[in-house]
Amino acid sequence: MNILVIVAHPDDPEFFAGASIAHWVKRGHTVRYVIVTGGDKGSDAPDMTPQKLKAMRVIEQREAAAALGVTDIAFWDYIDGELANDLLLRRDIAREIRRSKPDIVVTTDPQTLHHGSRGINHNDHRMIGMAVCDAIFPASNNRMYFPELLGAGFEMHYPKEIYFAGPTAPNFWVEVSAEIETKVAAIRQHVSQVKDPSGIEARMRANTFRLLADGRVEYRAAFRRVML
Numbered sequence: 191m192n193i194l195v196i197v198a199h200p201d202d203p204e205f206f207a208g209a210s211i212a213h214w215v216k217r218g219h220t221v222r223y224v225i226v227t228g229g230d231k232g233s234d235a236p237d238m239t240p241q242k243l244k245a246m247r248v249i250e251q252r253e254a255a256a257a258l259g260v261t262d263i264a265f266w267d268y269i270d271g272e273l274a275n276d277l278l279l280r281r282d283i284a285r286e287i288r289r290s291k292p293d294i295v296v297t298t299d300p301q302t303l304h305h306g307s308r309g310i311n312h313n314d315h316r317m318i319g320m321a322v323c324d325a326i327f328p329a330s331n332n333r334m335y336f337p338e339l340l341g342a343g344f345e346m347h348y349p350k351e352i353y354f355a356g357p358t359a360p361n362f363w364v365e366v367s368a369e370i371e372t373k374v375a376a377i378r379q380h381v382s383q384v385k386d387p388s389g390i391e392a393r394m395r396a397n398t399f400r401l402l403a404d405g406r407v408e409y410r411a412a413f414r415r416v417m418l
């Protein structure tokens with residue numbers, strides 16, 4: 191399978207779907223990332239600048255992806271915190287879908303406004319999820335949408351499935367017991383973003399923990415899976 195991960199920020203692939211990405215890479219699937227913004231507002235340090243942070247986060251993202259076995263990464267140049275589900279973004283996504291022709295697109299769930307009763311889901315995570323939906327249907331597979339793409343040689347393409355990460359209403363799980371440690375190792379590469387490195391593993395295990403009827407413990411990552 192050809193899997194395209196489109197997310198707002200450097201570190202989103204690992205936080206939202208890192209163990210599953212490692213799981214897919216291990217099984218021979220091809221995974222490409224598109225990181226839409228520079229993540230250039232992701233710091234409170236008084237001496238940090240957006241330019242410095244953006245450069246750091248490209249390096250962190252490459253190292254984190256490499257820990258999961260992913261080397262194919264596109265960095266787009268949208269501004270962190272300012273993503274809008276507009277025609278420019280949709281056209282860029284439609285072009286990317288037509289170019290890389292994924293079977294599966296992974297993005298963040300636009301319906302998740304808050305994480306249960308704990309915290310608001312970043313606007314960019316919602317915007318990119320919505321823009322991915324709108325770029326795929328109907329634009330990626332309809333010649334009338336963005337005719338300039340067809341003129342530039344980007345033939346229509348329709349993926350088979352979307353997996354929404356961080357879902358409010360999951361309906362699909364990837365069994366990732368063997369990949370939790372790989373995910374933690376990848377997240378640790380995002381040095382500028384991780385305030386409590388020692389607590390990551392416990393948090394990741396708690397998020398995916400499931401006790402089976404026979405008493406065994408399994409770790410599984412949740413998605414909302416939509417067949418197209």
Ligand SMILES: [Zn+2]
Binds near residue numbers: 315
């Ligand atoms: Zn993010």
